[in-house]
Structures are given as C-alpha cells and as structure tokens.
Amino acid sequence: MFKNLNLSLKFSLILLLIFSIGLVASGTLLSLLLEQRAQDEVTAKTRVLLQTMNSVRNYTSNHIKPLLLAQAVSEPVFIPEVIPAYSATEVFENLRTNDEYRSFLYKEAALNPTNLRDKADGFETTIVERFRNEPDTKELTGFRDLPGGDVFYVARPLTVSSPSCLQCHSTPAAAPKSMLTTYGSDNGFGWKLHEVVAAQVISVPVEEVYANSRRSLALVMAMLAAVFVVLLWVVNWLLKRSVIRRIGRMAVTADAVSTGQMQANFSEDSTDEIGTLATAFNRMKASLEIALKLLSQQPR
Numbered sequence: 022m023f024k025n026l027n028l029s030l031k032f033s034l035i036l037l038l039i040f041s042i043g044l045v046a047s048g049t050l051l052s053l054l055l056e057q058r059a060q061d062e063v064t065a066k067t068r069v070l071l072q073t074m075n076s077v078r079n080y081t082s083n084h085i086k087p088l089l090l091a092q093a094v095s096e097p098v099f100i101p102e103v104i105p106a107y108s109a110t111e112v113f114e115n116l117r118t119n120d121e122y123r124s125f126l127y128k129e130a131a132l133n134p135t136n137l138r139d140k141a142d143g144f145e146t147t148i149v150e151r152f153r154n155e156p157d158t159k160e161l162t163g164f165r166d167l168p169g170g171d172v173f174y175v176a177r178p179l180t181v182s183s184p185s186c187l188q189c190h191s192t193p194a195a196a197p198k199s200m201l202t203t204y205g206s207d208n209g210f211g212w213k214l215h216e217v218v219a220a221q222v223i224s225v226p227v228e229e230v231y232a233n234s235r236r237s238l239a240l241v242m243a244m245l246a247a248v249f250v251v252l253l254w255v256v257n258w259l260l261k262r263s264v265i266r267r268i269g270r271m272a273v274t275a276d277a278v279s280t281g282q283m284q285a286n287f288s289e290d291s292t293d294e295i296g297t298l299a300t301a302f303n304r305m306k307a308s309l310e311i312a313l314k315l316l317s318q319q320p321r
C-alpha cells in the first residue's frame with residue numbers, strides 16, 4: 022500500500038502509526054496510573070478523617086464522659102456533649118462550615134438511632150446489614166452517587182461493645198430520665214450486646230481529585246503530541262537534506278547520462294553511502310564512455 026508513496030510521506034506515515042500506537046498505549050497506562058493515584062489519595066484523606074473522628078470519640082469517652090456523666094443523667098435536660106457519637110458528629114459539622122469541606126459527610130448511621138439525625142438511609146442500611154451478616158468485614162469502601170456529586174466512602178461497623186452501653190440503649194425504663202425527656206422513648210432502644218447497631222460512614226467528594234488527574238493526563242498527552250510534531254518535522258527535514266534531495270540530483274544526472282549527455286557528472290563531495298554511490302556511478306560513466314569510444318572506433 023505504501024509502494025507508490027514518496028519516501029518522506031512513507032516515513033511520516035510510519036512514524037504517525039508508531040506514534041498513534043504509542044500514544045494510545047501510554048495514554049491508557051497513564052490514565053490507569055493516575056486513576057489509581059487519585060483513588061489512593063482519596064482513600065488516604067478519608068482514612069485520616071475517620072481516624073480523627075475516632076480520636077474525638079475516644080477523647081469524649083475517656084475524658085469527658087467520666088467527668089460529666091453523673092451530671093449529664095441527673096440534670097433535668099440531658100447533656101449530649103458526653104456522648105462520643107454526638108461529639109464526633111458535632112466536630113465534623115464544625116469542619117463542614119469551611120467552604121472547602123462542605124461536601125464532606127460524617128454519620129454514625131444507625132438502623133434504630135437515639136437521635137433521629139443518625140437514622141440510616143437506604144444505602145447505609147445495606148452497609149449496616151452487611152456488617153451484621155459478615156462479622157469478619159471490618160471496613161467497606163466504595164463510591165456513592167449523591168445529589169451534591171460523587172463521593173468516596175469508608176464505612177466501619179459500630180458495635181455495642183460493653184454492657185455499660187445498655188444503660189441507655191436497652192429499654193426506656195433503664196435509661197436516665199433526662200435522656201427520655203430529650204430523645205423520647207420510641208427509638209434508640211432494644212440494642213443487644215455485641216450487636217452491630219450502626220455504621221460509621223465518612224464520605225469525601227471525588228470530583229475535584231478526578232478532575233485534577235484528568236488535567237494531568239491531558240497535559241502529558243499534549244506534551245507528547247507536541248514532541249511528536251517536532252520529531253516529525255526534524256526527521257523530515259533531515260531526510261530531505263541528507264537523502265531525498267541528493268538522490269533526486271543523482272536521478273536527474275543518471276537520466277541525462279542515459280540519454281547520452283556525457284558531460285553530466287554525479288557530483289557528491291560527501292563520503293557517506295550516497296557519496297560512495299556517486300563515485301561508483303562516475304566510474305561506471307567513465308567505463309561507459311571508454312566502451313562507447315572503443316565501439317565507435319571498431320571498423321564496420
């Protein structure tokens with residue numbers, strides 16, 4: 022198919038073919054790598070946040086609760102600040118007041134919550150149920166499509182780890198009066214020891230991270246394409262200068278010699294392959310001239 026094309030076009034087409042294959046291959050590889058990096062970045066960010074929330078929870082359980090629990094239950098109005106779930110949720114709400122973190126979400130999503138703002142939605146319910154059915158699963162991660170944009174979530178199970186939890190989460194009769202005043206007696210009860218009651222779900226928006234990696238991909242691809250255009254131009258220029266033009270000149274000379282114009286010379290001052298060829302042609306032309314002269318001297 023390339024047979025009748027000139028050398029320069031042939032080279033350009035072959036280079037273009039190689040480049041296209043290279044571009045598609047490296048683009049695919051790079052996009053996989055960037056996607057992996059974006060995913061790692063989002064996962065790391067989410068884990069740090071989750072760990073921070075657990076630190077807030079631990080601080081509340083270890084420092085605030087021992088100090089204030091007695092007061093929290095004896096006051097006429099319950100003091101929710103002693104509850105780890107409350108402090109973690111509030112600290113996160115505080116974080117979300119920053120524009121940068123507005124689309125981040127934290128929830129201790131429970132099937133039967135004490136505070137109804139913790140009520141699990143359909144998606145979170147499936148997560149809690151999976152944790153219930155698969156006791157060995159300690160973490161679930163994935164993507165979720167939310168009205169504000171796609172998010173990446175990390176979820177961990179929350180278990181009724183100690184009998185002390187049952188004081189407030191077993192029956193309204195066992196719960197402090199002040200708690201019933203604030204939260205009512207309809208929900209947040211009937212929890213069992215060692216039961217998974219909620220999932221700690223943290224969600225981080227992914228759109229920006231992925232947009233960044235798409236931008237990097239476009240930039241690298243554009244740079245590769247620019248390098249290729251320059252390369253193509255340089256190869257063509259070199260080819261024209263060092264091969265095509267010289268062969269063209271030799272073709273014209275050979276044409277002239279073949280029609281008997283013996284004054285034409287294969288003039289090449291270089292000693293590369295084309296120069297050597299020109300010298301050989303000149304010798305051949307000289308031999309031809311001698312042979313023709315001899316022929317013309319022969320008596321008829």
Ligand code: HEC
Nearest residue numbers: 101104106107129131134135136139179180181186189219
């Ligand atoms: C003194 C009573 C009390 C004790 C003890 C207690 N909780 Fe709670 N818990 C609450 C209250 C009140 C809330 C709701 C806080 C809020 O307003 O966000 C709550 C909320 C929660 C939530 C969030 C979901 C929901 O129900 O709103 C989880 C999960 C939870 N508690 C787990 C536990 C675990 C596990 C223990 C034992 C380690 C425990 N709680 C001990 C009173 C208690």
